[in-house]
Amino acid sequence: xxxxxxxxxxxxxxxxxxxxxxxxxxxxxxxxxxxxxxxxxxxxxxxxxxxxxxxxxxxxxxxxxxxxxxxxxxxxxxxxxxxxxxxxxxxxxxxxxxxxxxxxxxxxxxxxxxxxxxxxxxxxxxxxxxxxxxxxxxxxxxxxxxxxxxxxxxxxxxxxxxxxxxxxxxxxx
Numbered sequence: 001x002x003x004x005x006x007x008x009x010x011x012x013x014x015x016x017x018x019x020x021x022x023x024x025x026x027x028x029x030x031x032x033x034x035x036x037x038x039x040x041x042x043x044x045x046x047x048x049x050x051x052x053x054x055x056x057x058x059x060x061x062x063x064x065x066x067x068x069x070x071x072x073x074x075x076x077x078x079x080x081x082x083x084x085x086x087x088x089x090x091x092x093x094x095x096x097x098x099x100x101x102x103x104x105x106x107x108x109x110x111x112x113x114x115x116x117x118x119x120x121x122x123x124x125x126x127x128x129x130x131x132x133x134x135x136x137x138x139x140x141x142x143x144x145x146x147x148x149x150x151x152x153x154x155x156x157x158x159x160x161x162x163x164x165x166x167x168x169x170x171x172x173x
Contacts, residue, residue: 003046011047015040016056016078019070025128028075028138036065076138085144094144096125097135101152101159102166114161121159129157 003011018039023031033040035048048068051057056074060067070078079085085094100121104114118136122129135141136159141150149167153160 011044013081015043015047017082020078025131027130028070028072028134032060032067032069034065034067072138075134076140076143079140093125093127098141100124101161104161105163105165110163113163116159118157
């Protein structure tokens with residue numbers, strides 16, 4: 001029997017919420033879950049297929065049960081689909097991160113790109129370093145603050161901030 005679109009959507013949301021719940025603030029690349037873990041036993045195999053097709057999770061080949069891990073895109077999508085980006089506490093953290101990143105370029109009058117580190121940003125906003133890295137690597141800021149330039153370069157713990165970070169996109173009509 002084929003599931004309705006709503007049932008499939010609910011299953012996707014459930015799986016993403018479970019993945020976020022298990023992950024906590026740990027870096028998205030450090031978590032692998034088994035389809036046999038108690039939290040995921042009710043997730044249908046076709047849901048895992050859909051998550052992988054969307055590139056929200058990646059299947060890790062093993063000789064045992066299937067293991068899946070988030071991708072950066074999957075973490076960002078999970079934050080959005082589960083409504084976490086609308087949570088006032090999380091939104092305030094995202095705003096603080098935008099401000100901290102903007103501070104790195106406005107101090108030079110936007111004449112030069114800014115540079116900072118994941119630990120410095122985490123300390124500035126009172127968040128876990130892995131959470132900050134998740135946000136930056138997944139481009140969550142750009143998704144949440146659409147209409148503003150919010151992409152940064154991340155290389156390990158080093159963060160490169162373009163001069164136009166945080167500015168509004170100009171659209172000619």
